[in-house]
Amino acid sequence: MALSTLQRNLPVVLAINLLTFLSGKIIGGREAVPHSHPYIAYLWINTTEKTKKKCGGFLVHEDFVLTAAHCWRRSITVILGARDIDEQEMTQQVIPIRKAIPHPYFKRKSFNDIMLLQLEKKAKLNAEVSLLKLPSGHSQVTPGMVCSLAGWGCIDQNISTSKLHEVQLEIQKDKECLSHFKRPYDSTTKICVGNPKEKKYGLQGDSGSPLVSKNVAQGIVSYGKMEGTPPNIYTRISSFLCWIKTTMKLFKLQGQD
Structure with missing residues (x-):
């Protein structure tokens, strides 16, 4: 530009x-290989x-x-x-x-x-x-698992990109989101995603994008803190x-x- x-x-x-x-933001990620998603x-x-x-x-x-x-x-x-x-x-x-x-x-x-x-x-x-495949009814992601997210959000504060980027994100224990957010957190319909110790996350304009594990969609980007710090909340598709x-x-x- x-x-x-x-x-x-x-x-x-x-x-x-x-x-x-x-x-939107894909922070801490990289440009995706063309058509890899x-x-x-x-x-x-x-x-x-x-x-x-x-x-x-x-x-x-x-x-x-x-x-x-x-x-x-x-x-x-x-x-x-x-x-x-x-x-x-x-x-x-x-x-x-x-x-x-x-x-x-x-x-x-x-x-x-x-x-x-x-x-x-x-x-x-x-x-x-x-x-993209949907999960089975009994399919679950568990804390420590690493999933991928791709989107066209900013790659840093106020730095936009028109090219698809991707990032690897770690599933967190529910307690991380229970303590991070004031609004209700229901683990049956939501997933807590993003290691708070890492500056890696997707948010906002990446809303709606899938959280993918082994070529299966497990979550959908939903919301997070205004400042964008992880963890963030994803909709649990299996529910x-x-x-x-x-x-x-x-x-x-x-x-x-």
Whole structure:
């Protein structure tokens, strides 16, 4: 980015980083190998707000993307197969959504932060665009396990990037999040992620992106402290398998695919 452009955008960048859910960070990570996360989705969100909102997500069916419910807006376009979101790459598939379906009991910043996006058309699966497996009902991540996260957030304070980055994050004991957050923490629907001794985390504009272990999605970036210090809270996907499968089946039966 040219200096003049950075200077013009600096007030916006600073404002974005003050709001928990309106920006994003992959801190302590590295640029991802091109298309090494073929399931990842970038959510292009049109909003009337002064600050630009962006989120991540991931493809779980040819015409469904899973993300965080707090990413909901009336106008969302999904971009699949991207490495650099500022470039018009031949691998990209740009698909508007037909329907946004947040969990019916979603409560902002606290409970059931999960949402399905039904695409206007099916994605074309290939080497750059593929599905990410959902966990089994008994699948669990445990403290000490290391999982991966990818997204297009900032790579340092006020330093943005258009290229996909990734980071390895350690699962924490529930007590770490119980002591770190004032709002309720329910271990049956949430995962505590990120070693507080390491400056490694994903947050905000990485909201909705998947926490992946052994090629299986285990969590969804939900929320964290305003300053971004780990640990952070992720939605536990295994707790919502019935809702995910039932919802996708329902919309297909209604003839909306």
